[in-house]
Amino acid sequence: xxxxxxxxxxxxxxxxxxxxxxxxxxxxxxxxxxxxxxxxxxxxxxxxxxxxxxxxxxxxxxxxxxxxxxxxxxxxxxxxxxxxxxxxxxxxxxxxxxxxxxxxxxxxxxxxxxxxxxxxxxxxxxxxxxxxxxxx
Amino acid sequence: xxxxxxxxxxxxxxxxxxxxxxxxxxxxxxxxxxxxxxxxxxxxxxxxxxxxxxxxxxxxxxxxxxxxxxxxxxxxxxxxxxxxxxxxxxxxxxxxxxxxxxxxxxxxxxxxxxxxxxxxxxxxxxxxxxxxxxxxxxxxxxxxxxxxxxxxxxxxxxxxxxxxxxxxxxxxxxxxxxxxxxxxxxxxxxxxxxxxxxxxxxxxxxxxxxxxxxxxxxxxxxxxxxxxxxxxxxxxxxxxxxxxxxxxxxxxxxxxxxxxxxxxxxxxxxxxxxxxxxxxxxxxxxxxxxxxxxxxxxxxxxxxxxxxxxxxxxxxxx
Numbered sequence: 392x393x394x395x396x397x398x399x400x401x402x403x404x405x406x407x408x409x410x411x412x413x414x415x416x417x418x419x420x421x422x423x424x425x426x427x428x429x430x431x432x433x434x435x436x437x438x439x440x441x442x443x444x445x446x447x448x449x450x451x452x453x454x455x456x457x458x459x460x461x462x463x464x465x466x467x468x469x470x471x472x473x474x475x476x477x478x479x480x481x482x483x484x485x486x487x488x489x490x491x492x493x494x495x496x497x498x499x500x501x502x503x504x505x506x507x508x509x510x511x512x513x514x515x516x517x518x519x520x521x522x523x524x525x526x527x
Numbered sequence: 528x529x530x531x532x533x534x535x536x537x538x539x540x541x542x543x544x545x546x547x548x549x550x551x552x553x554x555x556x557x558x559x560x561x562x563x564x565x566x567x568x569x570x571x572x573x574x575x576x577x578x579x580x581x582x583x584x585x586x587x588x589x590x591x592x593x594x595x596x597x598x599x600x601x602x603x604x605x606x607x608x609x610x611x612x613x614x615x616x617x618x619x620x621x622x623x624x625x626x627x628x629x630x631x632x633x634x635x636x637x638x639x640x641x642x643x644x645x646x647x648x649x650x651x652x653x654x655x656x657x658x659x660x661x662x663x664x665x666x667x668x669x670x671x672x673x674x675x676x677x678x679x680x681x682x683x684x685x686x687x688x689x690x691x692x693x694x695x696x697x698x699x700x701x702x703x704x705x706x707x708x709x710x711x712x713x714x715x716x717x718x719x720x721x722x723x724x725x726x727x728x729x730x731x732x733x734x735x736x737x738x739x740x741x742x743x744x745x746x747x748x749x750x751x752x753x754x755x756x757x758x759x760x761x762x763x764x765x766x767x768x769x770x771x772x773x774x775x776x777x778x779x780x781x782x783x784x785x786x787x788x789x790x791x792x793x794x795x796x797x798x799x800x801x802x803x804x805x806x807x808x809x810x811x812x813x814x815x816x817x818x819x820x821x822x823x824x825x826x827x828x829x830x831x832x833x834x835x836x837x838x839x840x841x842x843x844x845x
Contacts, residue, residue, distance in 0.1 A: 443709070447573075450756030452789040507844035508789065510590050514572070 420473070422499060424490035431489030435516040437523065445521025448514060452505060461525035471501045479527040491519045568661030574706040575714070577792035578626070578634065578651070579838045580749045581763045581781035582800040582808055585714060586667040586704040588634045588653040594843045597624040597638065601801045601836040604814060614834050622803040640803045643680070647673040647804060657705055669700045673804055683774055683811050684726040684738060693724035698806040700747075710753040718745045720806035737772060744768040745809045751785065759785045761794060765809065773823065776809060780816035794838040801834055 435441050449457075456471060458464040461478030468475055476483055495515050498504035509515050575585035578595065589595065603617020611617040624647075626636025632653040639646050649671035657665045675694040681687055688694055697720070704714035720743045727737040749763035765779040783796020799814035814832035821828050 447709075447756050451787060454757075455788060507590065507592060511569075511572075513569075 420500075422494065424486075424493035428489040428493035429487050431487075431492065433488035433492070433516050433519060435513050435520060437520040441517040441520045442524060444514060445517040445519070448509060448518050449521050452508060453518070456501070461522065473501045475501075478522055478525045481526075484523070484526045488516070488519050488523075491522055492516060495519065568658035570656040570658050571665075571706050574657060574665055574704050574712045575751055576759075576787045577785065577794065577838070577840055579792075579794065579840065580714070580751065580761055580785075581783060581794060581796050581798050581836075581838070582765070582779060583714075583716065583747050583749050583763050583805070584651060584667075584669045584700065584702065585749070586653060586665040586702045588632050588651055588667065589628050589842060590844065591628050591631045592845045593628045594845060595626045595634075595636075596841045597622070597626070598839045599624070599803050599836070600838075601803060602834055604801075604832050604834045605797070606832060620801055620803050642802055642804075643807075644676040645673050645804055645807070646676055647671050663705060665704050667702050667704075669698075669702065671698045671805065673697070673806060682722070682724050682726060686724075686726050688724060695723045696804075696806045696810075697721040698804075698809075700805070712751045714747075714749045716747045716749075718747065718805065718809060719743070720745070720809045722806070722810055739771040739774050739810070740769060742769065743771075743776070743810050757787050759787075761785045761796065763798070765800070765812075767809065774811070775822065776812045777815035777819070778817070779808065779812055779814075790842045792838070792840045792842075795835075796837070797833040797835055799832060799834070801836075 453461075454465055455467045456463075456465040456475050457478060458468065458475075463475040463477050465475070478484070492515055494502070495518055496504065496506045505515060505518075509518070575587045578585055578587050578589070579597070579599070599622040601620045603611060603614035603619065605613040607614070607617065620640065620642045622638050622640040624636055624638025626634050626649070628634050634649075634651040636649045637647065638649075649669065651667055651669040653665065653667045655662050655664065655666040657663060673696050675688070675696075679687065680694055682693070698718065699721075700716050700718040702714055702716040704712060706712045722739070722741055722743075725737050725739045725741055727735050730736050745765055745767050747763060747765045749761070751759045751761050753759045761781075761783050763779070763781045767776050767778060777799065779799040781796050781798030781800070783794055783798075786793045799816050800808040800812055801814065802808045802811065814834065815828065815830050816833065817830040819828055819830065820826070
C-alpha cells in the first residue's frame with residue numbers, strides 16, 4: 392500500500408514538474424531574429440510624430456496583449472500560451488531596432504504577423520520607436 | 528603655314544568647346560543622379576477606421592487581402608419607452624455581410640438583410656487618397672445592387688410586384704473625406720438611389736401619375752471625433768434632395784460611439800434609418816429626427832423617432 396501511495400505521489404509530482412517545465416520552456420523559448428534584421432538600421436527617426444504614430448498603432452494592435460505600458464498585462468494576456476514579455480525591462484530593450492522590427496513583422500505562435508495588418512514598413516518602424524519609450 | 532596654325536587653333540577651340548560641353552552635360556547628369564529622388568507624399572492613414580459610419584459607407588477600403596464579416600443590427604424605435612424596453616424587444620432588422628479586398632483599393636461584398644430578405648452585392652473603389660503635402664482629400668465610389676427575395680414582394684405603397692425585374696434596386700455614392708486633424712475626420716457624399724418600380728395610375732388614359740420618382744438624390748455628412756486612441760464619437764446626417772409627389776422620405780440623424788481594436792470595429796448609436804440598405808434608407812425612411820408637418824394629412828408629426836443600433840465588423844488578413 393505504501394509503495395502504491397509513493398508511486399501515486401511520485402507520478403503526481405513528476406506530472407506537475409513536467410507541466411511546469413513545459414510551461415517554462417514555452418515561456419523561455421528563444422526567439423532570435425536573423426542577422427540581417429538584427430543589423431538593420433531604423434530608417435524612421437524617433438521624433439514626436441513617429442512616436443505618436445507608433446502609439447496609435449500600439450493602442451490598436453498591441454495593447455490588448457502587451458498592456459498599455461508594455462508590461463505584458465493586457466486584457467488578453469491571461470489567455471496566451473506564450474509569455475508576452477515585459478517591454479520595460481533591459482532584457483527586452485537590449486534588442487536592436489531591427490530585431491524588434493523582424494519580430495513585429497513576422498510574429499510567432501500567439502504573436503501575429505503584422506506585415507499585412509500594418510503593410511507600411513515605416514509604420515512598423517514607428518512602432519519600434521514607440522516600444523523604446525516603454526523602457527523604465 | 529599661318530592658315531595651318533589658325534586651323535589648328537580653331538580645331539583646338541572646337542575640341543575644347545566640345546570637351547567643356549560634354550563635361551558640363553555629364554556633370555549635369557551626375558548632379559541629377561546624385562539628387563535624392565523626390566519622395567512621394569505618404570497617404571494619410573485611418574481617416575476612418577471602419578468601412579461603415581453608422582448608416583453610411585466611409586471612404587475607407589481595407590488593405591489588400593482583407594476579409595471582413597459584418598453584423599449590422601437595428602432595434603425598434605425608442606418611442607414606446609418601457610413597453611418594449613425602448614425598442615430592444617421590438618421587431619429588429621439585421622444584416623449579415625462579407626466583403627473582400629482582392630486588389631488594392633477595391634472592396635467587393637455581398638450581404639443579406641432580414642427586412643424584405645434583401646440580398647445585395649456591392650463594390651467600393653478608392654480613387655484618391657489624402658496625402659501629406661499632396662492630395663487634400665480622399666475620394667471613393669460605392670455602388671450596390673439589391674434584390675428583394677420575398678415570395679410575395681411589395682413596393683413601398685403595398686402594391687404587389689408583378690415582374691422579377693421590379694425586385695431590383697440600386698445605389699451609387701461618391702464620398703469625399705478629409706482627416707482634418709489626428710482627432711477629427713469629416714466626410715461629405717452625394718448619392719443616387721434607383722428603384723425599378725413605383726406606384727402610379729393613368730390620368731386621362733395616357734398620362735401616368737407616379738407617386739415617387741424612380742431616382743432619388745441625397746446628400747450625407749459624416750464625421751468622427753477621437754476621444755482616445757481606440758475610441759471616437761461618430762455622427763452622420765442624411766438629407767434627401769429629390770422631391771417626390773408622395774412618400775417623401777425623411778432625413779436621418781445618427782450619433783454614437785466607435786471602439787476599434789486590431790481586428791474589430793464596434794459602433795453603438797442612435798439614428799433614424801432602419802432598413803440597413805442604403806437605397807431603401809434613402810428612399811423610404813419614415814422615421815424623422817425632427818418635428819414636421821405631414822404633406823398628405825397636414826398634421827404635425829412628432830420627431831425624435833430614433834432607434835438604437837450597432838455595427839460590428841471583424842477583419843482577417845490573408
